[in-house]
Amino acid sequence: xxxxxxxxxxxxxxxxxxxxxxxxxxxxxxxxxxxxxxxxxxxxxxxxxxxxxxxxxxxxxxxxxxxxxxxxxxxxxxxxxxxxxxxxxxxxxxxxxxxxxxxxxxxxxxxxxxxxxxxxxxxxxxxxxxxxxxxxxxxxxxxxxxxxxxxxxxxxxxxxxxxxxxxxxxxxxxxxxxxxxxxxxxxxxxxxxxxxxxxxxxxxxxxxxxxxxxxxxxxxxxxxxxxxxxxxxxxxxxxxxxxxxxxxxxxxxxxxxxxxxxxxxxxxxxxxxxxxxxxxxxxxxxxxxxxxxxxxxxxxxxxxxxxxxxxxxxxxxxxxxxxxxxxxxxxxxxxxxxxxxxxxxxxxxxxx
Amino acid sequence: xxxxxxxxxxxxxxxxxxxxxxxxxxxxxxxxxxxxxxxxxxxxxxxxxxxxxxxxxxxxxxxxxxxxxxxxxxxxxxxxxxxxxxxxxxxxxxxxxxxxxxxxxxxxxxxxxxxxxxxxxxxxxxxxxxxxxxxxxxxxxxxxxxxxxxxxxxxxxxxxxxxxxxxxxxxxxxxxxxxxxxxxxxxxxxxxxxxxxxxxxxxxxxxxxxxxxxxxxxxxxxxxxxxxxxxxxxxxxxxxxxxxxxxxxxxxxxxxxxxxxxxxxxxxxxxxxxxxxxxxxxxxxxxxxxxxxxxxxxxxxxxxxxxxxxxxxxxxxxxxxxx
Ligand SMILES: Nc1ncnc2c1ncn2[C@@H]1O[C@H](COP(=O)(O)OP(=O)(O)OP(=O)(O)O)[C@@H](O)[C@H]1O
Ligand SMILES: [Mg+2]
Numbered sequence: 001x002x003x004x005x006x007x008x009x010x011x012x013x014x015x016x017x018x019x020x021x022x023x024x025x026x027x028x029x030x031x032x033x034x035x036x037x038x039x040x041x042x043x044x045x046x047x048x049x050x051x052x053x054x055x056x057x058x059x060x061x062x063x064x065x066x067x068x069x070x071x072x073x074x075x076x077x078x079x080x081x082x083x084x085x086x087x088x089x090x091x092x093x094x095x096x097x098x099x100x101x102x103x104x105x106x107x108x109x110x111x112x113x114x115x116x117x118x119x120x121x122x123x124x125x126x127x128x129x130x131x132x133x134x135x136x137x138x139x140x141x142x143x144x145x146x147x148x149x150x151x152x153x154x155x156x157x158x159x160x161x162x163x164x165x166x167x168x169x170x171x172x173x174x175x176x177x178x179x180x181x182x183x184x185x186x187x188x189x190x191x192x193x194x195x196x197x198x199x200x201x202x203x204x205x206x207x208x209x210x211x212x213x214x215x216x217x218x219x220x221x222x223x224x225x226x227x228x229x230x231x232x233x234x235x236x237x238x239x240x241x242x243x244x245x246x247x248x249x250x251x252x253x254x255x256x257x258x259x260x261x262x263x264x265x266x267x268x269x270x271x272x273x274x275x276x277x278x279x280x281x282x283x284x285x286x287x288x289x290x291x292x293x294x295x296x297x298x299x300x301x302x303x304x305x306x307x308x309x310x311x312x313x314x315x316x317x318x319x320x321x322x323x324x325x326x327x328x329x330x331x332x333x334x335x336x337x338x339x340x341x342x343x344x345x346x347x348x349x350x351x352x
Numbered sequence: 353x354x355x356x357x358x359x360x361x362x363x364x365x366x367x368x369x370x371x372x373x374x375x376x377x378x379x380x381x382x383x384x385x386x387x388x389x390x391x392x393x394x395x396x397x398x399x400x401x402x403x404x405x406x407x408x409x410x411x412x413x414x415x416x417x418x419x420x421x422x423x424x425x426x427x428x429x430x431x432x433x434x435x436x437x438x439x440x441x442x443x444x445x446x447x448x449x450x451x452x453x454x455x456x457x458x459x460x461x462x463x464x465x466x467x468x469x470x471x472x473x474x475x476x477x478x479x480x481x482x483x484x485x486x487x488x489x490x491x492x493x494x495x496x497x498x499x500x501x502x503x504x505x506x507x508x509x510x511x512x513x514x515x516x517x518x519x520x521x522x523x524x525x526x527x528x529x530x531x532x533x534x535x536x537x538x539x540x541x542x543x544x545x546x547x548x549x550x551x552x553x554x555x556x557x558x559x560x561x562x563x564x565x566x567x568x569x570x571x572x573x574x575x576x577x578x579x580x581x582x583x584x585x586x587x588x589x590x591x592x593x594x595x596x597x598x599x600x601x602x603x604x605x606x607x608x609x610x611x612x613x614x615x616x617x618x619x620x621x622x623x624x625x626x627x628x629x630x631x632x633x634x635x636x637x638x639x640x641x642x643x644x645x646x647x648x649x650x651x652x653x654x655x656x657x658x659x660x661x662x663x664x665x666x667x668x669x670x671x672x673x674x675x
Pocket of ligand 1: 013018036037038039040041042043044045082192
């Protein structure tokens, strides 16, 4: 299973540059997830790796081999397209077996593989149907199946679960996670759903406007986001951002004053201005808590509740354990652990 | 106005019924003039021709004076070797031009379906022959085929090869008119194929590339099957047209030498103008009309069949969505 390297990858469309100098190495047998908001260049990256999109500048190496100018079929990869890209004139079975038939694989072997994968994807009853006679979710599963029957060394997925309902998506996610344990293959997976990214990825690449904002394991991204964008993108509900100042070993803002651990905030600007990042889960209810919090909206989820209220004038989301629902209008005393505190430079948006 | 108080005027139920019937008839009233024109303009001549095909009628007679002969014209034609030959020539001509034009037109479209600069100009150049009047096409090719000053034989001569009797030998004449027709009508197939190609789902082709299909395999397994409906209709349109071709051959060979290029429409023209047998000519026209009609009905049925199939597919998709 080869290592995939992107070296200083650039992409122009006409005059517009949508990607500037992307550098990324995907290790052997790794499940890499590309996440980012719509239009950030996830599909473009994937399509360049697949060989469907010309590379304006830079190199793509698979297992040390420069494939930048090679045809897709010489790169030994399988891909699930964002818009399914099924063959309209072939039924489900023939769609799934197309690549195998081109390889002149043994008929019985093709049949066995198609049946196995169809079984897993719940498509057994639809093998004889044309794509036009399938629902969106079924088409998406066929697209998935077409990639999974193949024995490629690298799998590329472009939002393969985006059209499934919540339950099916959960099932397919579990199925993918299991497949990924079973087959040691490189998988590159594009999504803008950060739950998918967190649960599936060995490593997550967070992108924004054609740039990589951070690469890391799910835990690294969650615990040590390197900038404001990653902090806000990873985690649900999203992190709260509040303006603040550093004062005598504390960070102070409207409605809160929190002690800092030793050695924190070294890189803060001379004025001491910072952006404070607090995850909803960083708060806890504490009798000795020094943040009074009046609840304006209370969403009871069972074991926890998501509460919305204000610190000073800023709206804040808080997630706390709730043995019983919290009433709107109630005032809670909240505390925050110093090591749950994130500080960012308000100008550069980099973590401090 | 069943049950409940009627809010609309008039209250008289008889009047209301009359008014409703008038409303229903209104659309037909508007269509009537067009129908009339159609009936007079289209059906009258055809009816006239059908009637004439049962007559022994020479141009010097008025139609009322012609003798009614029943099916004699039709039966006579079945045993007429010249007519049979013209049907054979027509079939050979139509089959040859349509298959060559389909292969060339589709092939060109596959080659030129690229995003290259200057392509739109090239496409325009390609479709020019189609826009030239058939008479002119016939004249151009007649000059090009000219035994001594034509461009083909002059070229052959300059290469030191024997000249070819393009239009003057029975062995070559049919091939020569086929070449001219191919030149004029390949662009038609080309344009329709190109349009079909450009409306193919791009992503399916990309998927095929990732699945390991070579250029040729993409054409064979993806592009051609997806273009097939358009190709079938195109071939039928060309076939219908090929059965009715007249001017180009008239100008180039006038059916000769011998009967080698005498297609049915030329035979009809000669029967009427030269042999002065209007009735027999009409009967031949009816035979030709029948052939074309069969093709047209085939095309129509094909369209119906596809519609029906699409409807079934959509119904199943709706079912799947519901499940
Ligand atoms: N053919 C094209 N011509 C011009 N610009 C393009 C083209 N394809 C994509 N782009 C631009 O490139 C950028 C990246 O597009 P891309 O499809 O990679 O986004 P994405 O991250 O996959 O978004 P999404 O999550 O919506 O699928 C976008 O700004 C888009 O407008
Ligand atoms: Mg995309």
